[in-house]
Amino acid sequence: MSDLLRTPLYDLHVGLGAKMVPFAGYEMPVQYALGVMKEHVHTRTKAGLFDVSHMGQVRIDGAPYADVAAAVETLIPVNAMGLGEGRQRYGLFTNEDGGIEDDLMFANRGDHMLMVVNAACKDADIARLKAALEPVLTVTPITDRALIALQGPLAEVALATLNPIVADMKFMDVATVELVGVDCWISRSGYTGEDGYEISVPEAQAVALTEALLAHDDVEAIGLGARDSLRLEAGLCLYGHDIDSGTSPVEAGLTWAIQKVRRAGGDRAGGFPGADRILQEFDDGASRKRVGLLPEGRAPMREGVPLFADETSPECIGQITSGGFGPTVERPVAMGYVSVEHSNIGSVVFGELRGKRLPLTVASLPFTPANFKR
Amino acid sequence: MKFTEEHEWLKQDGDLVVVGITEHAATQLGDIVFVELPEAGTEVAKDDEVVVIESVKAASDILAPIDGEIVEVNEALGDEPAKVNDDPMEGGWFFKIKPSDPSQMDEYMDEAAYKAMVE
Numbered sequence A: 001m002s003d004l005l006r007t008p009l010y011d012l013h014v015g016l017g018a019k020m021v022p023f024a025g026y027e028m029p030v031q032y033a034l035g036v037m038k039e040h041v042h043t044r045t046k047a048g049l050f051d052v053s054h055m056g057q058v059r060i061d062g063a064p065y066a067d068v069a070a071a072v073e074t075l076i077p078v079n080a081m082g083l084g085e086g087r088q089r090y091g092l093f094t095n096e097d098g099g100i101e102d103d104l105m106f107a108n109r110g111d112h113m114l115m116v117v118n119a120a121c122k123d124a125d126i127a128r129l130k131a132a133l134e135p136v137l138t139v140t141p142i143t144d145r146a147l148i149a150l151q152g153p154l155a156e157v158a159l160a161t162l163n164p165i166v167a168d169m170k171f172m173d174v175a176t177v178e179l180v181g182v183d184c185w186i187s188r189s190g191y192t193g194e195d196g197y198e199i200s201v202p203e204a205q206a207v208a209l210t211e212a213l214l215a216h217d218d219v220e221a222i223g224l225g226a227r228d229s230l231r232l233e234a235g236l237c238l239y240g241h242d243i244d245s246g247t248s249p250v251e252a253g254l255t256w257a258i259q260k261v262r263r264a265g266g267d268r269a270g271g272f273p274g275a276d277r278i279l280q281e282f283d284d285g286a287s288r289k290r291v292g293l294l295p296e297g298r299a300p301m302r303e304g305v306p307l308f309a310d311e312t313s314p315e316c317i318g319q320i321t322s323g324g325f326g327p328t329v330e331r332p333v334a335m336g337y338v339s340v341e342h343s344n345i346g347s348v349v350f351g352e353l354r355g356k357r358l359p360l361t362v363a364s365l366p367f368t369p370a371n372f373k374r
Numbered sequence B: 001m002k003f004t005e006e007h008e009w010l011k012q013d014g015d016l017v018v019v020g021i022t023e024h025a026a027t028q029l030g031d032i033v034f035v036e037l038p039e040a041g042t043e044v045a046k047d048d049e050v051v052v053i054e055s056v057k058a059a060s061d062i063l064a065p066i067d068g069e070i071v072e073v074n075e076a077l078g079d080e081p082a083k084v085n086d087d088p089m090e091g092g093w094f095f096k097i098k099p100s101d102p103s104q105m106d107e108y109m110d111e112a113a114y115k116a117m118v119e
Helices: A012-013 A036-045 A065-072 A119-133 A155-160 A164-168 A203-214 A224-233 A276-282 B021-029 B102-107 B111-118
Strands: A019-023 A026-033 A046-053 A056-061 A089-093 A100-108 A113-117 A140-142 A145-149 A173-178 A182-187 A196-202 A219-221 A288-295 A306-308 A316-326 A331-339 A347-351 A355-361 B008-013 B016-020 B032-036 B047-053 B059-063 B068-074 B095-099
Touching: A012 A026, A012 A203, A012 A219, A036 A046, A036 A224, A036 B102, A046 A155, A046 A203, A056 A065, A056 A119, A065 A100, A065 A113, A065 B068, A100 A119, A100 A145, A113 A119, A119 A140, A145 A155, A145 A203, A145 A316, A155 A164, A155 A196, A164 A173, A182 A203, A196 A203, A203 A219, A224 A316, A224 A331, A288 A347, A316 A347, B016 B021, B095 B102
Parallel strands: A046 A219
Antiparallel strands: A019 A026, A046 A145, A056 A113, A056 A140, A089 A100, A100 A113, A145 A196, A173 A182, A182 A196, A288 A331, A288 A355, A306 A316, A306 A347, A316 A331, A347 A355, B008 B016, B016 B095, B032 B047, B047 B059, B068 B095
């Protein structure tokens, strides 16, 4: 594993007894001593700490935020210009075919935009941003800061012990806040369906901050295994699995991420890669849709399981893109794509598992209600 | 008691052999959420895939360690798959097999040899 990168928290993970695995070019903790199931439940009931330093943090500046946002809107089908200072929003890079190149978070930081992108896509994303925005604007990958997520109903209580001001933040607020004696960039957000924070901290203070949070009785370190089951129960897409360069935002059920101003009839309609297809799909609908799927039995059905309309038909009508056991709902859960005629809530489809076709019910997402502090 | 390189244990019970997985294997697999067992009465050959275990991470196959007839399976695992984690060497057993050739047991390790292998 010598060519794998390590985050500033690597030694801390190993010291906590983490099982380290390769992930997106990094050696990352997949689980700690608690194990995936208990880590998952701990995050939903108390607070979990995640090292997400492998994700790409990117600063875009060189002009007032409005001008940066206008330029970034040529790459994402999202209302970036309308985002207030100190606020964050979810976004997508699209391609000319209307597919999704990555999903991301971006924030209006007043004199610049701060973007957080997926680890596996960050090199391509930075190249895409530089090609489109430079030299008028400056795109700077931030490589000297770790990124930590603190998630769960007790995240606020735990983080407020380091600086009480974080309790005043609302979902998707972004602020610079001093923690352990250093300026951290904090957003009240995450990817577990729970309330919580994502904290960008200079790498020199990353261990001190993590240790200060772990010292809280209700905070445990949580690995990638539980991160995956948490986001799956929350109905959130994992790039490269539930969404990719061949899935459109309409197929993926991410139309909420494309605000009215960028849709047909909006003041800044279109003007992003793949707008023709994507705006057409808003009108006509997509031929397939991402849906929640509940296996009727106890057997988990995972990514790649083909879906059929009934127990015998040879024609595949879709595929599972994420699936596993949901520790909070205490049953197997999945999501995937099905052709639109099978996408109504309550429809029954069949997944082929080890040569047998087993029923699944199309269900609404998320499987666990979101618990955000709006 | 005998042990396979695949981390199964085999325990003689009269003229039957009880089969499960070791503590070491259960720990490595992580939290087990589903166990698919064969039907009693199934004739199996050594190395047939007879049990599927699903943990939170992945599915794993358990192979029949010997030839014979599956005469009883641990139905309790249907509702309580976590028994395999909690009590792998006793309550988490998978099936009882009637060996067609009991001498097939001889090739497997004793406890000391198995412990040496996993250490």
